[in-house]
Every structure is written in C-alpha cells, then in structure tokens.
Amino acid sequence: MNVENAIEVKNLTKVYSGFRLDDVSFQVPTGSVVGFIGENGAGKSTTIKAILGLLPDREGEIQVLGHRIDNEKDDENWKEQIGVVFDECNFPPELKIKMIANVMKNMYQTWDEQKFADYLMKFELPLEKKVKELSKGMKMKLCIAVALSHDSRLLILDEATSGLDPVVRNEILDIFREFVENAGNTIFLSSHITSDIEKIADYIIFIHKGKLLFMENKDDLIYNYALVKCTGDQAARIPDNIIVYREDNSYEAIVLVRDKEILQKGGFMETAAKRGEITPVIDRVGIEDIMLYTVKSDRL
Amino acid sequence: MKGLLIKDLYTIAGYGKQYGIVFLFMAVWSAVTKSISFLTMYTILLGGMLILSTLSIDENAHFNRYALTMPVSRRTLLIEKYIALVLFIGVGSLFTCLIVGGAAAMHLSDGKEELVMILVMTTFFLLSYSITFPIIFKYGIEKARYIYILVTMVMALVVIGGASALKLEMVSESVMRAGIPAFAAVLTLLGICTVIDAVAVFLSYRISLKIVKKREW
Incomplete structure (x- = not known):
C-alpha cells in the first residue's frame, strides 16, 4: 500500500466531563517519524486511542494506512500492518515468552517466527522467562519485538520509553531508527520525554489542553524558535x-x-x-x- | 480467535498448580464426608471460576486494549470469552461425569442423582455467568465479582424456593409412576437445560456486544 500519509486525523473531537479533545487535525507523512508531545493530560493518549479505533462516540474522521477507522465495522485486517507499544507490557504476567510467540502466531496472519526469534536473540530475551520475571526494560523490548515481527508498516508508540533508564531508551531508539530506514515505514511516537523525540523525530506535533498547537518540521522548529x-x-x-x-x-x-x-x-x-x-x-x-x-x- | 483462546489456556495453565491443590483438597474433603454431590458442584464451579480468573488477569494487564490493536475485533474478543466460558464449564461438567462414573463403578453411588445434579449445576452456573458477563464488560471484573456473588445467591434462593414450591420429589415420583425410563427422563432434562443455556448465553452475548461496542478501552 502506498499512501501519502500513514495517519490522517480530521476534526477529531471527544468530550469528557472536565476535558475536551477539541477539533484536532493533523497528518503523519508516510516514511517519517512524528513525535507527539504535550504535558500529562493534554490529550495524547486519547488521540492515540482514537487512531487505534479504541474510542467510540467521537467526532471527526481518521484514516490509518488508507483505512477509514469505523468502530461499527469488524474489518480488522488492516491492523496486520501496525505495531503498537503502550507504556506498559500488556501480556498476562504468567505467560512465558515462548507462549507469547505461539499466541502471536495465531493472532497475525503475517507473523514472522524467524524475525521474532531474531529479535529475542538481539534483545537477550530468554524463551523460558515469564513476563512477570522480566525487568521493565525487557518487557518493553518484548513488546517492541512483537510489534516488529509481523507485516508492520506503522509503529504507534504511546509513552513506550517512559520509565526506562537512558541506556535502554537509547537502545530502543536505535531499533526505531532501523525500522524507519526501510522505505515506507512510519513511526508515530507519543512521549513527554522530549529528548527522545528530539533525537529521532522528523516532525513535532504539540498538543495542549486538548488543542493542537502546531505541527512543524523538527529542524525548522529548532532553527526558528x-x-x-x-x-x-x-x-x-x-x-x-x-x-x-x-x-x-x-x-x-x-x-x-x-x-x-x-x-x-x-x-x-x-x-x-x-x-x-x-x-x-x-x-x-x-x-x-x-x-x-x-x-x-x-x-x- | 484461536490466539485469544490459546492465551487463556496458557494463563490458566500458569495457575494450574494452585487450582490443582484446591481441587485435591476438595476431593479429599468430599471423600471424607462421602459426598460426591459436593465434589460435583465444586468441580463445575471451578470451571466457571477459571473464566473469571482470565477476565481478571486480562483486566489488570489491560490486555483487551492491547488485543484490539491486533487484527481482533470487539466482536471476536467477546465471542472468545463466551466460548471460553462454555468450554471451561463444559470441561468441568465432563470431568465431573467421569468422577460420578468412577464412583458408580466402585458402587459408591448409583450415579443417577449425581447426573441430574451435574445437569442442574451446569445450567445454574452458565445462567449465573450469562447474567454477570454483561455487568463485567460494563463495570469491570472487580465490581462485577460482588454482583456475581449476589446473582448466584439470589438464583440459589430461587432454585431452592422453586423446587420446594413445585414439590420436585412429587414430580420425580410422578415420572417414575408414569413408567418413563430414567434414561429418557435424564435426556429430557438435558434437552431443557441445553435450551435454557443456549438462550441465556445468546441473550447475554447480544447485551454484552452492545456494551463492548460502546466501551472505551
């Protein structure tokens, strides 16, 4: 699939009591790394939920990899091409890594066992370890390995580097750089650790109190401000x-x-x-x- | 779907030792008190508890939100949980049949009463979970756990009260007097229970689906 924008958000609005995500519109160009910044509670996670189709009763239009997000439809094949990492590992703690490999093999049609095995080796993740026995950094590496071991064209990362020490964060950023070197691969990265975003992003989207303040090329931003x-x-x-x-x-x-x-x-x-x-x-x-x-x- | 089911089976296997110890304790207790009925009821109850455990573990790990980022729809997520419910209670019931069969083979009981008990208990627990599932998907497992206990207690009172009011012993005697073979009577009961379960699970699924489609994960 060759689309100009990996993500298109138009007039996204979601109202909660005490918070309003207000008419947010932006595009994530295919092949780029876009950093999504804002303080806690600014609306980053709500926006990401909307992009992933986890947010019913919202207004606005969203397209991901050319697919229109519609919560009423059950067409989920487009998700073969996205990899998602949240700020925590979401696998049940009793599961061993080898079990996760077997589960994922049955979740994704495009699951690549060899690729996953290679990532496990690269990240030094033992197959026999249970999720609960892994450190925070290892858990995040496991989730990244899962996100990259199928036909992912777009990585959506919601605070994926928060809570990690600088060494692990740097290792993870290297993996993201490697991923985006492949033509057509895109990363949408939300974080309040701006140093990570500064290292890797091509564009910056800044959201504040539910409103989009700007989307700018990172180098222009740093040069102009x-x-x-x-x-x-x-x-x-x-x-x-x-x-x-x-x-x-x-x-x-x-x-x-x-x-x-x-x-x-x-x-x-x-x-x-x-x-x-x-x-x-x-x-x-x-x-x-x-x-x-x-x-x-x-x-x- | 298959991946989700495998994940639930692995999750349960992870706690297998704990469940095994509890079951062993109940088996010993049942043997000491010579009450096969107690073990029968407990084994089916354990099957149901397994599904509550998987729901609780998923909720704590925020697994459902994560699963929905994979090629899994809300409908699939829900259907898998209902399949797991029927599967776990079904396996519990079949396992209980084996216990009852074993007891009958050793002449510890004639097995008929226990067989009826298995049918009634399977229906009872499937019905109680069918009522509770939409509440679980609406309010989360922790709140729903108390509601489940309440639902089970109310249902138990209704069943006991209903049985007493209908004078089930007399029904049983009437069936025997009418010359209906025990096997046919059990088959009829099986049919009635299956219909009740199928309707309950289907209605529960429809209500849960509406809730899940509107839920923010």
Missing part, C-alpha cells in the same frame, strides 16, 4: 506576533520567539548596539524549552 535574554526595554521592541512567552524579572527579560529571523532581519541586535545597551543573547532552544514556555504562556 529562540530564547531571547535581554532587558525589559529591548523585549518591548520584539514584535508581538513572534512572541510565544515573555517573562520579566528584576534584572532581565526572557522571551521565547517563534521566528528568530524576523528578529535578526529587523535589526534587533544592531539597535541594541547603536543605543549602547547590553548585548541581548539569542539562544538556541530545545523541544523541551518550547513545550515548557508554551505551556507557561497559557497559564499567564
């Missing part, structure tokens, strides 16, 4: 339309801007120099800064 440290007077000269967040304290102002080129082309630094002011600092920002200051700006 900047944190300006300057005086209050200098901050006042920054155009309002590029300010995401401004914080004034007794000795400086911190301003997150969404387009540092506008600032530079507008002569921001030169004006400060001409006036003999303290030189402002324009710092590069990471995804975490962007997320933190954007959330802060909403709380003002």
Whole structure:
C-alpha cells in the first residue's frame, strides 16, 4: 500500500466531563517519524486511542494506512500492518515468552517466527522467562519485538520509553531508527520525554489542553524558535506576533520567539548596539524549552 | 480467535498448580464426608471460576486494549470469552461425569442423582455467568465479582424456593409412576437445560456486544 500519509486525523473531537479533545487535525507523512508531545493530560493518549479505533462516540474522521477507522465495522485486517507499544507490557504476567510467540502466531496472519526469534536473540530475551520475571526494560523490548515481527508498516508508540533508564531508551531508539530506514515505514511516537523525540523525530506535533498547537518540521522548529535574554526595554521592541512567552524579572527579560529571523532581519541586535545597551543573547532552544514556555504562556 | 483462546489456556495453565491443590483438597474433603454431590458442584464451579480468573488477569494487564490493536475485533474478543466460558464449564461438567462414573463403578453411588445434579449445576452456573458477563464488560471484573456473588445467591434462593414450591420429589415420583425410563427422563432434562443455556448465553452475548461496542478501552 502506498499512501501519502500513514495517519490522517480530521476534526477529531471527544468530550469528557472536565476535558475536551477539541477539533484536532493533523497528518503523519508516510516514511517519517512524528513525535507527539504535550504535558500529562493534554490529550495524547486519547488521540492515540482514537487512531487505534479504541474510542467510540467521537467526532471527526481518521484514516490509518488508507483505512477509514469505523468502530461499527469488524474489518480488522488492516491492523496486520501496525505495531503498537503502550507504556506498559500488556501480556498476562504468567505467560512465558515462548507462549507469547505461539499466541502471536495465531493472532497475525503475517507473523514472522524467524524475525521474532531474531529479535529475542538481539534483545537477550530468554524463551523460558515469564513476563512477570522480566525487568521493565525487557518487557518493553518484548513488546517492541512483537510489534516488529509481523507485516508492520506503522509503529504507534504511546509513552513506550517512559520509565526506562537512558541506556535502554537509547537502545530502543536505535531499533526505531532501523525500522524507519526501510522505505515506507512510519513511526508515530507519543512521549513527554522530549529528548527522545528530539533525537529521532522528523516532525513535532504539540498538543495542549486538548488543542493542537502546531505541527512543524523538527529542524525548522529548532532553527526558528529562540530564547531571547535581554532587558525589559529591548523585549518591548520584539514584535508581538513572534512572541510565544515573555517573562520579566528584576534584572532581565526572557522571551521565547517563534521566528528568530524576523528578529535578526529587523535589526534587533544592531539597535541594541547603536543605543549602547547590553548585548541581548539569542539562544538556541530545545523541544523541551518550547513545550515548557508554551505551556507557561497559557497559564499567564 | 484461536490466539485469544490459546492465551487463556496458557494463563490458566500458569495457575494450574494452585487450582490443582484446591481441587485435591476438595476431593479429599468430599471423600471424607462421602459426598460426591459436593465434589460435583465444586468441580463445575471451578470451571466457571477459571473464566473469571482470565477476565481478571486480562483486566489488570489491560490486555483487551492491547488485543484490539491486533487484527481482533470487539466482536471476536467477546465471542472468545463466551466460548471460553462454555468450554471451561463444559470441561468441568465432563470431568465431573467421569468422577460420578468412577464412583458408580466402585458402587459408591448409583450415579443417577449425581447426573441430574451435574445437569442442574451446569445450567445454574452458565445462567449465573450469562447474567454477570454483561455487568463485567460494563463495570469491570472487580465490581462485577460482588454482583456475581449476589446473582448466584439470589438464583440459589430461587432454585431452592422453586423446587420446594413445585414439590420436585412429587414430580420425580410422578415420572417414575408414569413408567418413563430414567434414561429418557435424564435426556429430557438435558434437552431443557441445553435450551435454557443456549438462550441465556445468546441473550447475554447480544447485551454484552452492545456494551463492548460502546466501551472505551
């Protein structure tokens, strides 16, 4: 199947008491890694549930690998091509890994026993071990091995790296990189660990309080956004339309801007120099800064 | 479907030792008290308890949500649980028949009364689980467990009260007086029980399906 977007979400809305996922629309281009970020309770898991068809009574349209998600229909063959990993291992704790292999062989028509065996060897997962005897990292590796051992074209990962130590997280990110190297494979990765997303994602989708704030190319985002440290007077000269967040304290102002080129082309630094002011600092920002200051700006 | 069923059988096998010990204890107790009926009832009850265990383990591991990300529909997920219910109680009943047959072969009992008991108990437990299953899928196993106990108690009271009001001993005597062979009477009872079970399980499945289709996982 060759579709332009692995996932298409249009006007997704779901209302709970006290929370509303509000008119969310985005596309996940085929062959890309898309990081889905937002604080806890922002609506990441609700969106993923909707994509997986686990959320009845929602509004909007969703297509995954060209298949329209319709909770009323029982057509499930399209799921042969997706691999899903949640933030916990969902196998019954008494099951041994060799039992899981046998169960999965009967779940997926496209189950590849050899591939699974190879992953088990690569991850050093013993067949005789029970799920309850595995460490958190090993459990996640087991779930990733399952997700990759059938005809998966799209990996959907909901906080799959949370709770893992940096070494294991790095190993897992390497596996994801390997997966996406195959043409046409796509990863949709939700996490509040922004460093993981920064390492692997091509695009970033940011959701906050049930609303989609932006979907941007990660490199553009990191290139365009900047944190300006300057005086209050200098901050006042920054155009309002590029300010995401401004914080004034007794000795400086911190301003997150969404387009540092506008600032530079507008002569921001030169004006400060001409006036003999303290030189402002324009710092590069990471995804975490962007997320933190954007959330802060909403709380003002 | 097959994968789900295999998963449930593995899950139960994982707890096989615990269930085996409990069964052994009940068998010894039954032998000491010379009550085959007690073991009969308990074995079928154990079959039903196995399905509650698998539901509970699935719920704690959030397995159903995970299974629905695989090529498994909500309908398949549900049908498998009903098949497992009938299978586990069925195997419990068949196993009980073997115990009763063994006891009859050793002249410990004539087996007729126990055979009727097996039929009644199988129907009783299938009916009670059929009532409870939609509640399990609506509210989760932990809340439903108490409701199951309540349903079983109410049903037991209804059965005992009904049997007393209908004067079943007199029915039994009438059957014998009418010259109906015991085998034919048991076959008739089997037919009635099968119809009751089939209707109960089917209605329960239809209600559960409506619940499961609307459920967020």
